[in-house]
Amino acid sequence: MVSAPDDRARIADRLEADGIDLVRFLWVDHNSITRGKAVSRHALASRMESGIGLARTRQASALSDLGVPVAGFDAVGEVRLVPDPASYVRLPHAPGSAAMLCDLRTPEGEPWEACPRTFLKQALAAAAGFDVVAAFEPEFTLCAGPPTPGRLGLFDDSLCFDNEGFDAANTYAVRLVRALRGEGLDVETYHPEFAHGQHELTLRHAPAVRAADQYVWQRAITRGLARDMGLWATFAPVPHPGLRGNGNHAHLSLWSPAAQDGEAVNLFADAADPLGLSGLARHFIGGLLDHLPGLTALTCASANSYRRLQPGMWAGAFGAWGPDNREAAIRIPSRLSGDEAGSTNIEVKICDSTANPYLALGALIHAGLDGIRRRLDPGEPLREDPNALSDDALRRRGVTPLPRSLEEAVEALERDDFLMSALGPVRGALYTAIKRADIRDAKDMGSAAEHHTHAVRY
Ligand code: GLU
Ligand code: MG
Numbered sequence: 001m002v003s004a005p006d007d008r009a010r011i012a013d014r015l016e017a018d019g020i021d022l023v024r025f026l027w028v029d030h031n032s033i034t035r036g037k038a039v040s041r042h043a044l045a046s047r048m049e050s051g052i053g054l055a056r057t058r059q060a061s062a063l064s065d066l067g068v069p070v071a072g073f074d075a076v077g078e079v080r081l082v083p084d085p086a087s088y089v090r091l092p093h094a095p096g097s098a099a100m101l102c103d104l105r106t107p108e109g110e111p112w113e114a115c116p117r118t119f120l121k122q123a124l125a126a127a128a129g130f131d132v133v134a135a136f137e138p139e140f141t142l143c144a145g146p147p148t149p150g151r152l153g154l155f156d157d158s159l160c161f162d163n164e165g166f167d168a169a170n171t172y173a174v175r176l177v178r179a180l181r182g183e184g185l186d187v188e189t190y191h192p193e194f195a196h197g198q199h200e201l202t203l204r205h206a207p208a209v210r211a212a213d214q215y216v217w218q219r220a221i222t223r224g225l226a227r228d229m230g231l232w233a234t235f236a237p238v239p240h241p242g243l244r245g246n247g248n249h250a251h252l253s254l255w256s257p258a259a260q261d262g263e264a265v266n267l268f269a270d271a272a273d274p275l276g277l278s279g280l281a282r283h284f285i286g287g288l289l290d291h292l293p294g295l296t297a298l299t300c301a302s303a304n305s306y307r308r309l310q311p312g313m314w315a316g317a318f319g320a321w322g323p324d325n326r327e328a329a330i331r332i333p334s335r336l337s338g339d340e341a342g343s344t345n346i347e348v349k350i351c352d353s354t355a356n357p358y359l360a361l362g363a364l365i366h367a368g369l370d371g372i373r374r375r376l377d378p379g380e381p382l383r384e385d386p387n388a389l390s391d392d393a394l395r396r397r398g399v400t401p402l403p404r405s406l407e408e409a410v411e412a413l414e415r416d417d418f419l420m421s422a423l424g425p426v427r428g429a430l431y432t433a434i435k436r437a438d439i440r441d442a443k444d445m446g447s448a449a450e451h452h453t454h455a456v457r458y
Helices: 008-018 041-050 056-060 116-126 163-168 170-182 208-228 279-290 292-299 357-373 391-396 406-415 417-423 425-457
Strands: 022-028 034-040 052-055 078-083 097-105 131-143 187-192 198-203 232-234 248-256 318-323 328-332 346-348
Touching: 008 041, 008 097, 022 041, 022 078, 022 116, 034 041, 034 052, 034 097, 034 208, 052 056, 056 078, 056 425, 097 116, 097 208, 116 208, 116 357, 131 208, 131 357, 163 170, 163 187, 170 187, 170 198, 170 208, 198 208, 208 232, 208 357, 232 425, 248 279, 248 357, 279 292, 279 318, 279 328, 279 346, 279 357, 292 357, 292 406, 292 417, 292 425, 357 417, 406 417, 406 425, 417 425
Parallel strands: 022 097, 318 328
Antiparallel strands: 022 034, 052 078, 078 097, 131 198, 131 232, 131 248, 187 198, 248 346, 328 346
16 A cells, blocks of 8 residues: 555556556445446546546445435436545556545535445544554455355365464465565464364554555455465355354554654553553443444344354354453453553454445444443453353343344344434435345345355455
C-alpha cells in the first residue's frame, strides 16, 4: 500500500513503473463480496477525481446476486466508486492489474449512506479523541483445486501447528508471504491451523480503516494466488460439513492520538491491573457484551457462520469475556513480554470472513463507545471453560446466550435500537433485507449447496 495518505501523483508514477494497464476500483458489499470496475492506466487521472459510476442497486445484492426489494434501490440512480490512493496495491497474482479500495459517494461527491467504508469512518469520528487500532486474524482452508458440489479436496491432512503441514504448504505459504510483503502488508505470523487444510496468517495491527483495507487485500491475494497456482483458498466459515470453522477474529485497542513530540499511548493498558486492562477497556468490553446478540448479525453475517459459532469450536460461542478464554466471545489475549502495554487488546472471536470488515469494525467501535459513555461494567471475567459449566452456573456467571442462526441474529439486531440507529435507516433496512433474502435462499438450497456456495464465494 502507498504509505503517504494522499498522493495521486505517486500513483501515476507507480503505474508506469509497475507495468500496470488496468486499475480496479473495488468496494466490499454487504455480504463481504469484493466487487468493482476497472479503468485503464490512461484514464486513471481523471477517474481518481470523478470516480466510476455504479448503479445504486448493486449495494442491494443478496448472495444470489439478485437485488432485494428496498425503497430507493431499483433500476434508477447512480453512485460513484471513488478510490482511496492510500489503499493502492498491485495484484501480484494478476500481472498488469492493480487495485484501490473505494468509498461509495453520491454523484455530488457526498458520502453515501449505504457505503460500508464510510460507516467505519463515521464510527471513527464518533471515537473522537481516540485512535482506534485494529487487526483481523483470518483463517482459511487451502484446497487442491476448486470445490465441486459435495467435494472439497483439502490441500493437506496435517495436524494443528504440524511441522509437516508447514512443509506441505511451504511453496504456497512462502509465495503468499512474499506477495503480501511486496504490497506493504506487514506479515507477522503464519501456521497450519486445527483442521486439515486450515491455515492462518496474521498482519500487524494498524489504524482501523487501514486494518480493514489490509484484510481485504490479504483475502484477495490469498485467494488469487491459490487460483493462479491451480489451488483454491476459501475463507468460508465452514466450507464443508464436519470441518472446524474458519474465524476472522477482530482485535481492537484505543490509543491516545500521538502528540507531535510524544508517543501514542495504548489507553486499554494499565500495568497495575491484574489483567493489564484499564477501566476504559473494561467499559468498552461492557458495551460489546451489552450489544453482543445484535452485533453477531454484523460479525457472523451468513447462514454458514452459525455452523462455526457452536460450543466446542473455539469460535467464542458463549456471551462472555475472559483472559485467554477461547470459548468466550471476547477473549483478552495475554500480553507479549517486552511490549506489555503495546500488545494489550481485546479480541472479538465472534467474527468471520462473511462479515463486511468495515461494517463489523464500525459496529464493534460504536458498541464499545456506548459502553464507555454509559460506564458499563462487564462484570467478572470468565476464567473457566464454559463447556464444563451447567446452564445454571452459566446463568449465575452472567454468560448470555448468543444467536444460533442468522435469523436469530438479524432479529436481535432489529431489536437493538442503538445499533440500528448507528447503521442509519437506509443501511439498516438494506442490511436486514439482504440477510433475510440470504436466510431464505440458504433454507431453499439445503445444507450441501450452502456449504458449496460459501466455499466458492468466500
Ligand atoms: N478456528 C477457531 C475459530 O473458528 C479459532 C481457533 C483459534 O485460533 O483459537 O474461531
Ligand atoms: Mg486461529
